[in-house]
Each structure stands twice: as structure tokens, then as C-alpha cells.
Amino acid sequence: MTGTFATFNTAASALRYAQVSLDVASSNIANSTTAGYTRRRVEAGALAAPSVPAMWSRYDGHGDGVTVAGVTRMSDALLDARVRTEHGNQGSLDVQQTGLEQLESSINEPGPSGVAAALGDFRAAMHDLANDPGPSSAARSNLLGKARILAAAVSSQSSHLDATALTVGQQLAAQVKETNTVAASLADTNKAISAGTLAGADVSSLLDTRDTLTLRLSELTGGTTSLRPDGSADVAVGGVSLVSGPVASTLSVASGLAADGTPTGAPVTFAVTAPAGAPVATTSPLGGQSGGSTQLLNVAIPTYRAGLDAVAKNLADSVNAQQQAGYDAAGAAGTPLFAYDPANPSGSLTVALSDPTKLAASSIPGGGLDGSNATAMAAPTSVESSYRELVTGLGNQVQAAQRAASNQQVLTTQFDASREQQAGVNVDEETVTMLQSQRTYEAAAKVMSTLDSVLDTIINRMGV
Numbered sequence: 029m030t031g032t033f034a035t036f037n038t039a040a041s042a043l044r045y046a047q048v049s050l051d052v053a054s055s056n057i058a059n060s061t062t063a064g065y066t067r068r069r070v071e072a073g074a075l076a077a078p079s080v081p082a083m084w085s086r087y088d089g090h091g092d093g094v095t096v097a098g099v100t101r102m103s104d105a106l107l108d109a110r111v112r113t114e115h116g117n118q119g120s121l122d123v124q125q126t127g128l129e130q131l132e133s134s135i136n137e138p139g140p141s142g143v144a145a146a147l148g149d150f151r152a153a154m155h156d157l158a159n160d161p162g163p164s165s166a167a168r169s170n171l172l173g174k175a176r177i178l179a180a181a182v183s184s185q186s187s188h189l190d191a192t193a194l195t196v197g198q199q200l201a202a203q204v205k206e207t208n209t210v211a212a213s214l215a216d217t218n219k220a221i222s223a224g225t226l227a228g229a230d231v232s233s234l235l236d237t238r239d240t241l242t243l244r245l246s247e248l249t250g251g252t253t254s255l256r257p258d259g260s261a262d263v264a265v266g267g268v269s270l271v272s273g274p275v276a277s278t279l280s281v282a283s284g285l286a287a288d289g290t291p292t293g294a295p296v297t298f299a300v301t302a303p304a305g306a307p308v309a310t311t312s313p314l315g316g317q318s319g320g321s322t323q324l325l326n327v328a329i330p331t332y333r334a335g336l337d338a339v340a341k342n343l344a345d346s347v348n349a350q351q352q353a354g355y356d357a358a359g360a361a362g363t364p365l366f367a368y369d370p371a372n373p374s375g376s377l378t379v380a381l382s383d384p385t386k387l388a389a390s391s392i393p394g395g396g397l398d399g400s401n402a403t404a405m406a407a408p409t410s411v412e413s414s415y416r417e418l419v420t421g422l423g424n425q426v427q428a429a430q431r432a433a434s435n436q437q438v439l440t441t442q443f444d445a446s447r448e449q450q451a452g453v454n455v456d457e458e459t460v461t462m463l464q465s466q467r468t469y470e471a472a473a474k475v476m477s478t479l480d481s482v483l484d485t486i487i488n489r490m491g492v
Contacts (some may be wrong), residue, residue, distance in 0.1 A: 041093030042472035049465040060453040064240035073097035116250035121433040123320030134188035146181040154406030158399035161389040163357035168384030186375035198289035200321035215276035218260035250315015266310025335418040340374040354388030354401030362388025
């Protein structure tokens, strides 16, 4: 309707809208550094004519003011989904890169105390024995010492593998524990979102929390997120539902890991257990940080261990075979130099001889001064080439992991920047919005002052 008092209502609506706009802009600026905050924008709507016409009159108004149509979170569901995917991939690659780099540094190759150096010293000591095969020569004691150093180097590298596997296993256990904590928090947030949406309340802050939690679940497990009409989120990991509305299931390691995070040697698998339900095995591998840890425990570390075991077994078997083909200082047939447990060759490799005179340097029976068998044992075998291929293969894996993580970081940063451009707070832009709202408020207030003056003239001065 038209009229002086109707104009008051129009001006009052402008004041209310400007006040909300100022409040939202102020909130955006206050949260410009808040992690996970998505900027808000006030949506204005013009107050239109009545939708139901009067029976005996017609509407003759020309604008009834403005109203706050809503406060919009400046987010993009598709972009958010892509950000979650890329963060999940980044988490997996970063964990693999870190684990492989730790494994590479633990083997200490090339280095003066590595297996390759110890193997070279062992072969050199064999040459010294071949040149001085006497029963009381220092070369015999030196060879036993180099053999013990070689066995210790192999066993030490095996111990480093165990330590790396334990670290990764404990890391995986911590990741699973955090996953369950985040999943429970997301279920509680979903419940609050549903209740707030039903009551018509502003749930923007809860939606920010939802996005933060779903992003963290993607980083931890590579979980896929689907949004419900009320704004709550469902998350599935490994093809199995982990969070469904207000209900959170529990992720657990079904095999391959003890309760304290110690690897058992079996492949690592996962299961999801719903409240009052039975465990359901995941139908596909996990991604994210948990997936990276699983790849290390199931593939990278066992592959290197198998190669190291093969090197240790080949070393012991080839040296022992040549040792048994010769004769010691007393002329007796040689006995094995190395011993190992077939179930764990690299971790159990030891020197079986303690008497230097038992070294079978001679290929002639009877105790003659002959070093031809030691010469044969000193010759390089496939042990050196196998170990070189093993270490080189690990180095290539580390480089590949570094390149993959670096390339993924470029992609992740790109989508983070796109999301920040969409949802991040620009202080300059918010300042402009505040100035616009201030001018709107001042103009509406001026309208009300003018109307007050008009009413004062009509009431108190007309007819005087």
C-alpha cells in the first residue's frame, strides 16, 4: 500500500537488511583466518505486491521494501568433492613417500657401513686368505671378523625393516583410531544439522564443521562423501558405509596388525562394524593416509624383505657350498661358514665357525699350503648383482613416489586455491560490502528523518 506510514515500513526494512548485511560482513572478516570457515553472503529479496488480491479493491503500491531472502554459504558441492578426492590422493602419496624415504635411509646404501661395503670387505679378506693360507696366518682371523661384520650388516638391515614396519603399523593404528573419532563427530554434527534444518535455524557453522570433518575422513581413508537433502553427510570407506546420517560405524584392522600396531606378517585388511552389528569386510582398498600405510605394509616392505632374504640365502648357500668343497688347515673337509633360519634368512644370518683354522682355503686334501678354494670363494657371484638390483629398485621406487607426490601436490594446491577463491574471505571485498551497507543504512535513516519532518509539518503546522 502507499502512504506516509507505509513508507516508514519500507525504510525500516532497508534498515533491517543493512544491519544483517553489516553483521554478516563483520562475521566474515572476524573469521577470515578461521580454518574451515566458508564466507557468507546476504541474499536480498524485494517485497512484492500481495499474492491474493482483495475482492473490492486493487493494490496501488509501488514497492514495499526489501527483505533478507537468506544467507548463502559460498561453497560449491562439486568443487568440495574434488578437493576431498585430491586430498585423499595426496595423503596416500605423502605417506608412501615418507615411508619409502625412511626405508631408503635405514639401509644406508651407498655407505661405508652398508651391506655392499661389508660384502666387498669380505671378498677382499678372502683374497688375502688365498694369498696367505697358512694355519696361523692373520688372514684367517681377519676373514672371520669380516664375515661377522657382513652377517651383522645383513641382520641390522633386517632389523631396520622391522623397525620401519613397526613405525608404519603404529601409524596405521593411530590413523584408524582418529578415523573413528572423526566419524563419531560427523555423526553428531549430522544430527545437529538435521534438527537445525527442521527448525529453520541457520546451520551454516554446522555445515562448515561437516565439510571439515568429511575432508579429514578423505585424508585419512580416501572415503567418499554424499550429501543428504537436509545438509547432513554420509561417508563410505572401502566400499562400506562408515557414517550414515546420525549413525557412525567403527573401522578396524581385520588382519595384519596386532592391537598395539605391531605387524603380524599377514596382509592388512579392514572391516567396518555398525553399532550392534557384525564386522563387514571392506570391498575395496582404503585410500588416503591409511591406504598409503597399507601399501607400505602389504607391498613395499615385504617386497624388499623378500629380496634381502634371497640375497642372504644366496650368500650363505654359495659360500657354504664352496667352503664344503675345500679343506681346512688340518686337511679335513670344510664345514659351513654361515648359518641361518630358512624362515628368516636375513634376520638370522650368523657365522657358524669360531676357529679360523676351519676355514677351507685349500682345494687339496692333506693340509697343504694352498689357497685356490679361497680364491674361488673370493670371486664375485650373483649375490652382488642381486643386492645391487634390490637397492637400485628401492631407489627407483623412492624417486617415483617423490615425483608422484610432487605432481599431486600441484593438483591439490590448484583445487585448494579454486576453493579458497570461492569460499575464502577477502577482507577488501568485505570492507566494500560494509561500506555499501553503511551507506544503505544512512540513506534509509535519512528517509525516516524526512518522513518524520513531513509528519511533523502535517500534524503540527498545517492550518496554523
